[in-house]
Amino acid sequence: MWYETKASKMMGIDFPILQGPFGGKLSSVDLVATVSNSGGLGGYGAYTLSPEEIFDVDKQIKTATDKPYNINLWVSDGDAPKEGVTDALYEQTKAVFQPYFDRLGIPVPDKPAPFQSRFENQVQVILDVKPKVFSFMFGVPSRDILEECRKRGIVTVGAATTLDEAIFLDSAGVDMIIASGFEAGGHRPSFLDKAESSTTGSFVLLQLIKEKVKVPIIAAGGIASGKGVAAALALGADAAQVGTAFLATDESNALPIHRQILFSDAAKYTTLSRAYTGRLGRGITSTIAKEMLGHESEILPFPLQTTFMSSLRKAAIDQEKWDMVLFWGGQIAPVLKHTKAKELMTSLIEEATSYFDNLKA
Numbered sequence: 001m002w003y004e005t006k007a008s009k010m011m012g013i014d015f016p017i018l019q020g021p022f023g024g025k026l027s028s029v030d031l032v033a034t035v036s037n038s039g040g041l042g043g044y045g046a047y048t049l050s051p052e053e054i055f056d057v058d059k060q061i062k063t064a065t066d067k068p069y070n071i072n073l074w075v076s077d078g079d080a081p082k083e084g085v086t087d088a089l090y091e092q093t094k095a096v097f098q099p100y101f102d103r104l105g106i107p108v109p110d111k112p113a114p115f116q117s118r119f120e121n122q123v124q125v126i127l128d129v130k131p132k133v134f135s136f137m138f139g140v141p142s143r144d145i146l147e148e149c150r151k152r153g154i155v156t157v158g159a160a161t162t163l164d165e166a167i168f169l170d171s172a173g174v175d176m177i178i179a180s181g182f183e184a185g186g187h188r189p190s191f192l193d194k195a196e197s198s199t200t201g202s203f204v205l206l207q208l209i210k211e212k213v214k215v216p217i218i219a220a221g222g223i224a225s226g227k228g229v230a231a232a233l234a235l236g237a238d239a240a241q242v243g244t245a246f247l248a249t250d251e252s253n254a255l256p257i258h259r260q261i262l263f264s265d266a267a268k269y270t271t272l273s274r275a276y277t278g279r280l281g282r283g284i285t286s287t288i289a290k291e292m293l294g295h296e297s298e299i300l301p302f303p304l305q306t307t308f309m310s311s312l313r314k315a316a317i318d319q320e321k322w323d324m325v326l327f328w329g330g331q332i333a334p335v336l337k338h339t340k341a342k343e344l345m346t347s348l349i350e351e352a353t354s355y356f357d358n359l360k361a
Contacts, residue, residue, distance in 0.1 A: 002230070002356040003349075007176060007216040007238035010155055011133055012068045014039030017229060017348055018218060019341075020243030021045040021072035021135060022186070022252065026328070029057065031251040031341055033064035038345040041133060043070040047077055050118070051125045058129040068132035070157070073122050075139030076191060079278060079301035084114035092298045093308065100288055100324060104315040112300065112307040130154055137189035140172045157218065159189040161198035166209040166217075168192060177213060178241060179206045181221030185244045185330030187281040188272070195280035196272075203235055210236040224332045226351020233352075242348065244330040251341040255317070258327045259339070267333035276313070276326045278305030283326035284333075 008016040019035040021027060021043030032042030044061065046054045054071070061069055090111040101108045123141060126134050127148050134149055135157035141149075149156050158174040160166035169177050180189055181202025188195035200208070202221035209217055219232035220241035232240040247254055248262040261267060261284055272282050273289035279302040283289065292299070299305055316324040338344035 002233060002352060005216070005233070005238040007218060010175065010216065011041055011239075013041050015349055016233070016239035017041070017345070018070065018220075018239055018241040019043045019246045020186075020220070020241055021070055022243070022247055022254075022328075023047050023072070023074070024328075026247060026253050028251060028253040029060045029064050031246060031249065031253075032061055032069050034251050034341040035246070035345060036065045036067035036069045038342055039067075039349070040345055041068060041070055043072055043133075043135065045072045046122065047072070047074040047118075047137075049122070051121045054122060054125045055129060058125070058131065061131075070133035070135050071126060071129075071131045072135045072137065073119060073126065074189075075119055075136050075141055076117075077119050077138070078115045078117055078303060080115055080304050082114060082116075085111070085300055085304060087111065089298075089300065093300050093305075096292070096295055096298045097308075097312070101312055104312060104319060104321065104324070106311060106315045109308055109311055112304040115303055126154070127152060133157060135159070135178070137187070137191075139191040140169055140174065143173065146173050159220075160209065161188055161190045161195070161205075162192065162200065163205070163208045163212060165190070165192050166213050170213045170215055174215065176216045176218055176238070177209065178218045178220050179209050179237070181205050181219075183282075183331040184221030185247070185270070185282050185333075186328045187277070187279050190280075203231065206232065206235050206237055222330060222332045224335055226348045226353070227355055228332075229348055229352045230355040242344075244328075244333050245336055245338065245344055246341060247328065248333070248336050248339070249341040249344060250339055254327075257317070257320075257322065261322065261327050262329050262333050263336060263339075267329060267336075270329060270331055270333070271326075273326060274299050274305070276305065276309050278302035281326075281328065282330060283328045286326045287323045289326050 017040040023045035035042035216238035219237040224245035275292040
């Protein structure tokens with residue numbers, strides 16, 4: 001059967017369909033459990049959580065499902081120097097963004113404090129709670145960490161935006177690789193070169209990686225239907241990851257207005273921008289994202305830009321100035337149909353099954 005792939009067998013799931021693990025507190029236990037209980041692999045993005053919070057979330061997931069699930073972390077979770085940024089850069093950023101804060105009637109925040117990486121402490125929790133799958137972005141954990149995962153029966157999955165990154169992940173010894181195409185919503189998880197150079201579409205990237213890498217490949221970006229899943233498998237993927245379509249369901253932790261916009265005409269237009277976090281990410285086009293193109297040198301490094309923009313984002317949401325918020329979403333959003341995660345999973349499975357059955361007819 002089409003769903004009996006290397007990936008589904010390794011992860012212990014019925015269908016090779018993964019729910020994108022949304023960071024920034026957009027994931028929910030309800031969504032993870034719904035997808036996993038439906039035979040796919042639910043995913044929880046935990047890079048913003050403390051070790052204690054990850055432990056608590058994992059406990060909630062285990063209560064909600066006895067099926068396999070995925071917890072996702074960011075290997076490189078900061079781009080700023082340990083001492084923080086210079087006053088000169090902060091003043092440049094302040095000058096460029098001042099009009100947006102003025103428009104909302106709020107003060108520009110002070111210079112963000114230096115950021116200390118949390119990954120090493122977070123990954124220890126992963127080793128302790130032993131989810132079936134541990135996926136990661138923006139790099140590769142050390143060989144020691146990968147080996148500890150292997151000893152504990154944790155399947156490791158790294159994200160690649162280029163062929164070079166996939167080869168790097170393969171040589172490091174990961175179990176599976178996500179081919180993250182240009183169409184995908186959210187951050188571009190590039191780690192060997194600037195994210196702006198990762199402009200290859202999902203299905204081209206998938207084919208390039210398949211030629212050079214032997215571990216199972218998971219296609220991600222621009223997949224929101226059973227036919228999309230089938231297309232990915234036909235091109236050599238062992239599984240497909242669906243992000244934006246699950247983000248738009250009621251079970252995700254996205255704001256109601258975020259979910260509404262993903263089903264609106266505005267979803268036809270997306271932009272890759274560093275303006276909101278300091279790292280390149282795709283979302284529904286906003287005024288700030290458009291106007292800040294070409295001003296990347298005046299944006300603070302991740303995650304200091306996120307801290308700098310947090311009060312602006314809150315004020316824009318409170319004042320319903322939706323054009324000033326970058327709501328994450330991929331290029332596939334205009335075809336979304338389902339608001340319930342279980343209905344979406346059923347549709348993905350039935351449509352993929354129908355496609356492959358028709359090939360035999």
